[in-house]
Amino acid sequence: MRIRNTKLTITTPIIYVILTIYAIVNVYPIIWMAINSFKSEQEFAVNQFGIPKKFVLENFMNAWEIANFGVLFKNSIFVSLAATFFTVLIGALASYFLARFEFKFSNVVYGFFAFGLLIPIHSTLVPIFILMKNLDLLNKPYTLLFPYIAFHLPITIFVLTSFMKAFPKSIEESAVIDGAGLFRRFWSIVLPMSRPALATVIILNFIYNWNEFAFALVLINDQNLQTLPLGLANFAGQFTTNYGAQMAGLTMSIIPIIVFYLLFEKNIVKGMTAGAVKE
Amino acid sequence: MTFVGLANFVELLKDPDFWNSVKNNILVVLASVFGQVPIALLIAILLNRKLKGSRLFRTIGFLPVVLSTVVISITWNLVYNSKYGLINEFLRSIGLDFLTQNWLGDPDLALYSVLVVIVWQFVGLYLIIFLAALQNIPNEVLESAKIDGASEWVTTWKITIPMIWDTILVAIVLCISGSLKTFDLIYVMTNGGPAHSTEVMAIYMFNETFKNFNYGYGSAVSVFIFLFSLVLIVIVRKLFKLKGI
Amino acid sequence: MRRVGLAVLSLLLLLALAACNDGGEEKASGAKNGVIELTLWTDWTEDRPENTVYKDMISKFNKQHDDIKIVLETIPHDQYETKLRTQAAGNQLPDMMRVWPGERTSVLVESGALLPLDPIIDQWKESIPESILDDYAVKGSYYAIPSNVSLTSLIFYNKELLKKAGYSDFPTTYEDLKKLIVALNKEGITPISLGNKATWPLQSVYISTIADRFTGSDFLPNVLSGKGSFVDKNFIQALSVIDELTKLNAFNEDMNTIDEATARNEFIKGSAAMHFAGSWAIGPILDNVENIDNIGVAPLPTFEGGKGEPSSISGVAGGGIALSSQLTKEEQEAAFEFLKFYYSETLYQNLVKANIIVPVNVEMDSQTPAIFKTANSFVQGGLAPVYDATLPAELTDIINNGLQAITLGEKSPKELAKEMQDALEKMK
Numbered sequence: 001m002r003i004r005n006t007k008l009t010i011t012t013p014i015i016y017v018i019l020t021i022y023a024i025v026n027v028y029p030i031i032w033m034a035i036n037s038f039k040s041e042q043e044f045a046v047n048q049f050g051i052p053k054k055f056v057l058e059n060f061m062n063a064w065e066i067a068n069f070g071v072l073f074k075n076s077i078f079v080s081l082a083a084t085f086f087t088v089l090i091g092a093l094a095s096y097f098l099a100r101f102e103f104k105f106s107n108v109v110y111g112f113f114a115f116g117l118l119i120p121i122h123s124t125l126v127p128i129f130i131l132m133k134n135l136d137l138l139n140k141p142y143t144l145l146f147p148y149i150a151f152h153l154p155i156t157i158f159v160l161t162s163f164m165k166a167f168p169k170s171i172e173e174s175a176v177i178d179g180a181g182l183f184r185r186f187w188s189i190v191l192p193m194s195r196p197a198l199a200t201v202i203i204l205n206f207i208y209n210w211n212e213f214a215f216a217l218v219l220i221n222d223q224n225l226q227t228l229p230l231g232l233a234n235f236a237g238q239f240t241t242n243y244g245a246q247m248a249g250l251t252m253s254i255i256p257i258i259v260f261y262l263l264f265e266k267n268i269v270k271g272m273t274a275g276a277v278k279e
Numbered sequence: 280m281t282f283v284g285l286a287n288f289v290e291l292l293k294d295p296d297f298w299n300s301v302k303n304n305i306l307v308v309l310a311s312v313f314g315q316v317p318i319a320l321l322i323a324i325l326l327n328r329k330l331k332g333s334r335l336f337r338t339i340g341f342l343p344v345v346l347s348t349v350v351i352s353i354t355w356n357l358v359y360n361s362k363y364g365l366i367n368e369f370l371r372s373i374g375l376d377f378l379t380q381n382w383l384g385d386p387d388l389a390l391y392s393v394l395v396v397i398v399w400q401f402v403g404l405y406l407i408i409f410l411a412a413l414q415n416i417p418n419e420v421l422e423s424a425k426i427d428g429a430s431e432w433v434t435t436w437k438i439t440i441p442m443i444w445d446t447i448l449v450a451i452v453l454c455i456s457g458s459l460k461t462f463d464l465i466y467v468m469t470n471g472g473p474a475h476s477t478e479v480m481a482i483y484m485f486n487e488t489f490k491n492f493n494y495g496y497g498s499a500v501s502v503f504i505f506l507f508s509l510v511l512i513v514i515v516r517k518l519f520k521l522k523g524i
Numbered sequence: 525m526r527r528v529g530l531a532v533l534s535l536l537l538l539l540a541l542a543a544c545n546d547g548g549e550e551k552a553s554g555a556k557n558g559v560i561e562l563t564l565w566t567d568w569t570e571d572r573p574e575n576t577v578y579k580d581m582i583s584k585f586n587k588q589h590d591d592i593k594i595v596l597e598t599i600p601h602d603q604y605e606t607k608l609r610t611q612a613a614g615n616q617l618p619d620m621m622r623v624w625p626g627e628r629t630s631v632l633v634e635s636g637a638l639l640p641l642d643p644i645i646d647q648w649k650e651s652i653p654e655s656i657l658d659d660y661a662v663k664g665s666y667y668a669i670p671s672n673v674s675l676t677s678l679i680f681y682n683k684e685l686l687k688k689a690g691y692s693d694f695p696t697t698y699e700d701l702k703k704l705i706v707a708l709n710k711e712g713i714t715p716i717s718l719g720n721k722a723t724w725p726l727q728s729v730y731i732s733t734i735a736d737r738f739t740g741s742d743f744l745p746n747v748l749s750g751k752g753s754f755v756d757k758n759f760i761q762a763l764s765v766i767d768e769l770t771k772l773n774a775f776n777e778d779m780n781t782i783d784e785a786t787a788r789n790e791f792i793k794g795s796a797a798m799h800f801a802g803s804w805a806i807g808p809i810l811d812n813v814e815n816i817d818n819i820g821v822a823p824l825p826t827f828e829g830g831k832g833e834p835s836s837i838s839g840v841a842g843g844g845i846a847l848s849s850q851l852t853k854e855e856q857e858a859a860f861e862f863l864k865f866y867y868s869e870t871l872y873q874n875l876v877k878a879n880i881i882v883p884v885n886v887e888m889d890s891q892t893p894a895i896f897k898t899a900n901s902f903v904q905g906g907l908a909p910v911y912d913a914t915l916p917a918e919l920t921d922i923i924n925n926g927l928q929a930i931t932l933g934e935k936s937p938k939e940l941a942k943e944m945q946d947a948l949e950k951m952k
Contacts, residue, residue: 011431015325022322023339025399029346029354042812045789048357066571117453118508120460120481122488123501125606130614138616155453159408162445166415196411203407207345217603218610221563221618232347233600234569239804241785242570250347257345258338265337268411269327361778383781386932470722473780474929489606491917492631494613 030254037247044243059248067231067249068223076228077256078141080209083148087205088198090149091156096186098157099164100172110161116154121214129218139222147215152208156201163197164190199267206260210253228253287499297500299475300483301507303390307397307479308458308511314398316450319405324435326406327413337410344403352467355396359383383469386476393465393477400464401457405450412446413439448519452512459508480504560858561593564845565608565621567601573807573878577871578671578843585865592858594620612637620859623668623846625659626913632846633662639847640665644860648867651884655907659841668844669867673881675839676802676910677733678899679822680809685713685797694822698765701825705774708797716769717796718779719787720931723924726766728912729800731927732838733824735762736908740832744909747948748916754945755938758831763930763937765827770931780928800824803839803899807879810893821895823902835905840913841883922947 038055213229235246326333358365359382367379382392424434462481471478488497568575623629632638645666660668689707708715738758746752791799792813826834847859872882879896912920926940
């Protein structure tokens with residue numbers, strides 16, 4: 001015990017120094033964004049670094065009204081949550097089979113999911129647009145769910161499969177002996193044990209969906225169905241940009257993601273053993 | 280629309296601007312694989328211990344993933360600016376004027392400056408993936424290693440890393456595929472310039488498709504990106520000698 | 525505890541689903557209950573005076589017409605082309621859309637997507653000079669009516685800083701301009717604020733007029749039709765001006781890493797003596813500069829030995845709205861009626877009040893800022909073609925990047941001229 005203590009006193013300060021430097025580099029942009037969201041256009045033009053001389057709250061009001069943020073927020077929340085839900089549900093099922101069962105072509109199936117990772121998004125815009133048009137799926141509240149689920153399944157499956165592969169098989173085997181069926185094993189053993197990985201992919205999916213721009217741009221025309229990233233782009237014109245309002249909009253738009261992150265983040269580091277025992 | 284056979288591909292392989300973007304893109308892949316993954320792993324292992332404030336650090340570590348590319352691009356442009364940017368101001372204030380550079384304006388430096396931002400932006404992503412994977416290591420294993428007198432260094436190398444090897448591979452695959460289609464940040468930050476020095480394949484493809492109205496040619500670039508990623512990933516997989524991609 | 529996450533998620537999902545039901549109605553354009561609905565795509569996303577003028581005209585039209593309804597869809601400018609290209613590939617263009625002159629319009633025309641406005645063009649033939657109307661013409665047919673004129677080469681200058689360097693009037697010759705630049709540098713003042721990150725300013729703002737001074741306005745159309753070549757002594761001399769200015773340290777050192785708006789802000793802040801920009805900068809400068817009397821505007825100087833008209837300035841029509849060729853007869857009539865209403869005296873008058881240069885003659889009162897009046901008077905000198913509104917997209921790309929390479933010392937003016945000519949010949 002004593003040996004460990006002396007060791008800690010040497011390494012802990014170094015660790016804190018590393019982490020603090022890392023933290024400062026990470027926090028700077030967000031603070032800059034928040035500060036500049038209070039500057040008027042005139043002030044932003046002459047002062048991009050310092051604290052505003054006068055705090056202008058109007059940026060937030062302008063952002064909310066001009067960009068129609070109320071509607072955009074509602075749409076973004078719906079699309080992000082729904083797409084995340086389905087992606088993780090489908091992804092978890094697929095990962096379970098890919099991680100736990102050797103079947104014919106299982107590598108091929110896994111490989112197919114990998115393909116989805118390799119295509120640059122902008123080259124898929126035109127074909128997806130035409131496909132969605134022919135299926136009469138443009139401009140619907142659920143339009144964006146299709147590409148979002150399809151394009152984010154790969155990363156979801158990758159992370160979950162690698163995680164599930166690392167489980168000790170013994171726990172599940174004892175459940176088989178107890179007579180638990182396939183779905184019961186999935187639902188009450190595999191899912192709870194995967195909680196850290198599930199939380200990870202839920203967070204990642206939510207962020208991807210929340211920030212996705214290209215598909216939202218081409219697949220949706222109806223202003224009442226648009227999502228936040230489009231509204232945020234509205235502050236930039238051909239020759240001018242209203243930085244104050246843009247920063248105010250961006251500041252407001254990251255609050256939900258941070259809340260969402262904090263909600264699920266605890267699950268990432270809560271040990272799997274604790275979860276399994278409770279079950 | 281007329282079928283042009285392989286004409287677009289022939290044209291593509293003859294274009295020096297395209298090969299320049301391939302070269303830049305390979306540097307992005309290398310920086311991501313050898314930058315993002317080790318840094319994320321280091322910080323994940325540090326944060327996985329019982330440290331005061333580790334939750335705060337985890338959240339902060341994740342912030343860049345959450346931030347919009349617009350904010351990242353503007354703030355880093357201000358950091359790099361050659362006249363009043365933070366880096367050059369700092370160098371001047373400690374009397375190292377000769378080290379000041381036109382970080383983004385010098386074509387020989389611009390790509391490296393951008394690479395730092397790319398690495399920084401995505402460390403948080405791999406950080407939480409690794410953190411999740413680390414939870415899979417039963418405490419008993421680590422405890423027993425400690426009782427056997429293994430140093431922390433040895434435990435990390437001999438137990439922790441082998442046990443999350445699968446996840447590291449996944450991270451590398453994500454890194455490669457993500458880097459080969461990287462677009463947003465560079466597009467906003469430098470527009471691929473100055474003089475093509477930061478242009479990557481996806482930007483080249485985007486410009487051909489939507490600016491030069493050359494749709495077939497742009498698609499040829501995409502096919503190239505796809506095949507290139509596939510080959511790289513297969514090689515990595517062989518190197519890791521593991522089953523599955 | 526274990527299901528908390530899942531439960532929260534499903535609950536939110538349900539709420540969101542319920543909340544979203546009202547937004548889901550599909551809006552198809554076309555006739556509905558006798559009302560003809562026409563969608564119009566624009567890039568008027570920003571809260572700027574000119575955009576308000578445009579939008580007001582549309583709501584006024586909608587109010588006065590029970591049988592026609594214009595539905596506005598706004599797309600951020602930087603993404604407009606991406607969206608338009610994609611929808612065009614899927615044969616889903618809107619009924620009406622904002623278009624820009626040059627290849628951005630002609631590509632659409634060649635694919636048969638646009639409807640010629642020839643039946644109604646006479647309406648504007650009197651008021652708008654033919655050379656400006658022609659910017660929106662492709663092969664003899666007109667496809668849009670301009671609402672404004674973008675002068676792309678104006679010099680805004682800071683009178684106080686010029687005085688510091690010993691100048692009370694803006695130089696009129698290139699030789700004098702160079703002397704001014706040297707004098708400013710001696711005083712430690714950045715001569716010209718340039719933001720060339722997006723690579724178009726050096727081409728659109730600088731070369732369009734500089735090259736015209738050297739080569740004359742016929743040069744560009746001649747070269748493009750094969751009657752001339754970019755490898756031309758005068759054209760190379762024009763490109764060399766950029767090289768010369770760079771070597772004189774005329775620009776801020778971070779010119780290739782900041783964008784146009786940032787460079788304008790540096791000028792507004794007073795950290796540079798001059799800023800070369802188009803008429804789009806007038807509004808933002810008037811809005812944000814502390815003392816407007818301290819700012820002057822001048823045309824580009826004259827160049828010795830130039831073959832072109834020494835007072836002309838590059839400019840191009842803007843603000844045009846094109847119609848889709850897929851409109852039914854009924855919809856066409858409605859769209860024509862809209863265009864006639866929209867491009868009227870009222871529009872141009874209101875635009876002038878928002879400091880936008882218009883293609884028609886409009887009376888100005890004493891309220892009009894001096895800068896705007898001066899800039900507006902330059903139109904009388906005749907308009908020279910703007911390079912990126914005339915060149916094919918591929919060539920624009922080459923000259924944009926080439927000019928940047930010249931400022932970095934990576935390419936010589938001669939090499940760039942040759943590269944442009946080679947590309948042009950390959951395209952045929």
